[in-house]
Amino acid sequence: MTGFSYPDHDDDAGHTVSSGIPAEILEMHWARICARLQTEVGEVEYRTWLKQITLGPVDEDEVTLFLPTRFLRDWVRGQYGDRLNDLWSAEIAAVRRVELQVQRGTPARAASAQGVAVDAPVPEPAPPVVAEIRNDLAAPLDSRFTFDSFVVGKPNEFAYACARRVAERPSSAGFNPLFLYGGVGLGKTHLMHAIGSELVRDGRVSVAYMSAEKFMYRFIAAIRSQSTMQFKEQLRSVDVLMIDDLQFLIGKDNTQEEFFHTFNALVDAGRQIVVSADKSPSDLSGLEDRLRTRLGCGMVADIHATTFELRISILEAKAQASGVPVPPKVLEFLAHKITTNVRELEGALNRLIAHAQMFGRPVTLESTQEVLHDILKAHDRRVTIEEIQRKVAEHWNIRLTDMSSARRSQAVARPRQVAMYLSKQLTSRSLPEIGRKFGNRDHTTVMHAVSRVTDLMQLDSAFAEDVELLRRMLES
Numbered sequence: 001m002t003g004f005s006y007p008d009h010d011d012d013a014g015h016t017v018s019s020g021i022p023a024e025i026l027e028m029h030w031a032r033i034c035a036r037l038q039t040e041v042g043e044v045e046y047r048t049w050l051k052q053i054t055l056g057p058v059d060e061d062e063v064t065l066f067l068p069t070r071f072l073r074d075w076v077r078g079q080y081g082d083r084l085n086d087l088w089s090a091e092i093a094a095v096r097r098v099e100l101q102v103q104r105g106t107p108a109r110a111a112s113a114q115g116v117a118v119d120a121p122v123p124e125p126a127p128p129v130v131a132e133i134r135n136d137l138a139a140p141l142d143s144r145f146t147f148d149s150f151v152v153g154k155p156n157e158f159a160y161a162c163a164r165r166v167a168e169r170p171s172s173a174g175f176n177p178l179f180l181y182g183g184v185g186l187g188k189t190h191l192m193h194a195i196g197s198e199l200v201r202d203g204r205v206s207v208a209y210m211s212a213e214k215f216m217y218r219f220i221a222a223i224r225s226q227s228t229m230q231f232k233e234q235l236r237s238v239d240v241l242m243i244d245d246l247q248f249l250i251g252k253d254n255t256q257e258e259f260f261h262t263f264n265a266l267v268d269a270g271r272q273i274v275v276s277a278d279k280s281p282s283d284l285s286g287l288e289d290r291l292r293t294r295l296g297c298g299m300v301a302d303i304h305a306t307t308f309e310l311r312i313s314i315l316e317a318k319a320q321a322s323g324v325p326v327p328p329k330v331l332e333f334l335a336h337k338i339t340t341n342v343r344e345l346e347g348a349l350n351r352l353i354a355h356a357q358m359f360g361r362p363v364t365l366e367s368t369q370e371v372l373h374d375i376l377k378a379h380d381r382r383v384t385i386e387e388i389q390r391k392v393a394e395h396w397n398i399r400l401t402d403m404s405s406a407r408r409s410q411a412v413a414r415p416r417q418v419a420m421y422l423s424k425q426l427t428s429r430s431l432p433e434i435g436r437k438f439g440n441r442d443h444t445t446v447m448h449a450v451s452r453v454t455d456l457m458q459l460d461s462a463f464a465e466d467v468e469l470l471r472r473m474l475e476s
């Protein structure tokens with residue numbers, strides 16, 4: 001498949017001259033790539049590392065990007081080199097290589113939340129870093145998104161099993177189309193790329209993966225260049241068509257219509273379709289009924305919100321892959337704090353790891369709070385006594401009802417005292433109010449709990465660490 005093509009053009013803007021692509025169009029592509037990266041890695045991660053890239057010359061099949069220091073160049077290459085390649089070639093199919101170069105004078109901003117500057121003396125430009133772009137699909141697949149790197153847990157095991165099944169036996173009855181849906185950053189794209197990579201690796205079938213947005217742009221470009229027949233033929237010649245983020249087609253009636261026909265042609269010819277969206281087919285109310293009906297008649301698999309256990313497993317896997325030791329308490333802390341989205345969780349861990357590597361210091365709970373100060377703040381909320389009770393009960397594995405029960409065994413009484421202590425520390429509730437929330441206990445019981453926990457924390461460092469961890473998790 002090919003991407004956009006541009007007529008020859010004499011550019012007069014000067015700084016980003018390419019072979020035939022107007023400078024303003026290049027800037028538009030670059031802006032779109034930046035916006036995509038920003039969504040993928042999160043605002044903070046983006047501002048810390050990626051915003052410092054500037055667009056250099058674009059030449060035939062090669063894009064040059066500038067960074068202000070060698071450190072940043074190496075970091076961006078290591079963490080985002082493949083992604084930049086993929087995104088550029090998805091924008092302009094002719095692009096084969098992305099070079100990352102150090103250039104004096106490009107803006108060096110703070111590299112960490114603490115404002116540690118990285119604009120140390122800029123070394124002579126190193127030889128350009130060249131990464132090859134794979135050109136086997138409509139949009140290249142991200143080589144990081146494989147089945148092996150996907151961590152499976154209760155919330156995603158069904159979707160994972162369906163994806164594996166399609167990768168093993170595309171077009172099986174009951175699995176066509178495969179419709180994956182779920183909230184933002186929960187792994188839909190990851191699974192689609194994993195299916196694609198698996199099929200392409202075996203060389204069994206031809207696969208085309210693209211976002212619904214890209215599908216629309218290509219369709220419009222084909223109409224403009226009067227090559228819709230060619231576009232249709234190309235699409236209908238693949239064995240597996242994967243369209244990501246289908247909700248983008250809501251309200252785009254002509255593109256929906258085209259997709260519907262492509263869909264029918266492929267399924268009728270026994271080809272596999274994989275689609276992702278943020279909602280189930282029946283809830284995608286802006287899509288035409290007939291399309292929704294067809295989308296829902298294969299296998300529909302929901303990726304649910306992550307659980308604490310899954311977040312821990314994902315963090316463990318990613319920390320291990322990085323080679324930087326991250327203490328379990330830090331992983332627990334992150335998994336408690338960042339609950340919405342795996343992308344953000346991953347971004348936070350990457351930042352910690354980068355910080356540890358940059359300064360040669362181990363990752364600790366303290367450094368985590370410092371380095372992720374802004375992210376944690378964004379996830380902060382007012383803590384309630386109920387929440388404290390729940391977290392403490394979870395931590396020591398007791399029943400929530402024991403927070404207000406009359407049971408006095410130490411296994412129950414101690415966590416209850418900790419919950420009272422934390423309620424005093426973290427909320428503005430009075431002692432009698434706290435007492436009432438713990439089974440109508442007297443305020444003197446709460447006072448006793450506070451002083452008992454304070455004493456114990458001084459005597460027993462492991463206990464103190466547990467309480468401290470809980471406090472950090474709950475703190476706003």
Ligand SMILES: Nc1ncnc2c1ncn2[C@@H]1O[C@H](COP(=O)(O)OP(=O)(O)OP(=O)(O)O)[C@@H](O)[C@H]1O
Pocket residue numbers: 145149150151152156182183184185186187188189190191245278314342343346
């Ligand atoms: N179960 C998982 N195991 C490992 N990594 C995961 C898992 N789930 C998500 N991720 C990672 O989280 C990030 C976001 O995932 P992905 O882009 O697939 O989400 P998405 O559901 O497609 O989001 P969006 O709705 O924004 O398109 C990726 O880096 C992905 O590798």
